[in-house]
Amino acid sequence: MRIEVLTIFPEMIKSVLESSIMKKAQERGCLEVNVINIRDYTEDKHRTVDDYPYGGGSGMLLKAGPIFSAVDELKKKDELRILMTTPKGRVFNQDMALDLSLEKKKIVFICGHYEGIDERVRILLKPEEVSIGDYVLTGGELAALVVIDASVRLIPGALGNDRSSADDSFSGQINTGLLEYPHYTRPAEFRKLKVPRMLLSGNHKKIAAWRRKRTLFNTLMKRPDLLENLDLTAEEAGFLNEIKTRKFGCKKRSYANGCS
Ligand code: ADE
Secondary structure (H helix, E strand, O other): OEEEEEEOOHHHHHHHHOOHHHHHHHHOOOOEEEEEEHHHHOOOOOOOOEEOOOOOOOOOEEOHHHHHHHHHHHHHHOOEEEEEEEEEEEEOOHHHHHHHHOOOOEEEEEEOEOOEEOHHHHHHHOOEEEEOOOOOOOEOHHHHHHHHHHHHOOOOOOOOOOHHHHOOOOOOOOOOOOOOOOOOOOOOEEOOEEOOHHHHOOOHHHHHHHHHHHHHHHHHHHOHHHHOOOOOOHHHHHHHHHHHHHHHOOOOOOOOOOOO
């Protein structure tokens, strides 16, 4: 993944990308990131990146000029996929992370700040607008970092071993769209709570079946919406129906018909 981040707070981005897994991903050659200070593309002596909104109103807007100059320079060297972090965007999810992790073009993040960005950036550059949720941050930097982190960890080899991102909650390969089963490590007993016996059995087939059930159970308890369009085996649907009946006193025994 090759990324350019356009921001007026480059240190904010660098501090995260220069530590931990993001740093390792760069060392492993899975990720190339460059941070561009939008202020470096201003032309006035005060290096102005923001200005008052036409028509009045509170707050300042990022000016279009410096952003365009930075993007124009990038366009000379590479084919770009431009993203803009904004609370008005499409809400980011795991599918989008996977899509970005496979992107061959250079990905450019434009991080908004203050009250927003001059609308002409959106109209002319046509960035994909991405939100990380229905709340408003002080700027788009944290949002860009969230999107980068979730995407980079899906690049094969970025985490150091291919399995670790393959079967986690939401990721596509093993527990498609479900919440993961619980994990335990030593000691086998902690504050009178024992590790489930099945995990100590050494029987990998039974352990896999137990994990699948716990995955379904967790998802039913915490995010039942994720189960809606899922292809379940008859046994799995029966298992979920049984839990629903027991937990919620549902009389109808068909999970497909729902009883919540
Ligand atoms: N900038 C401010 N709030 C944001 C959000 N929720 N997502 C993306 N960018 C933002």
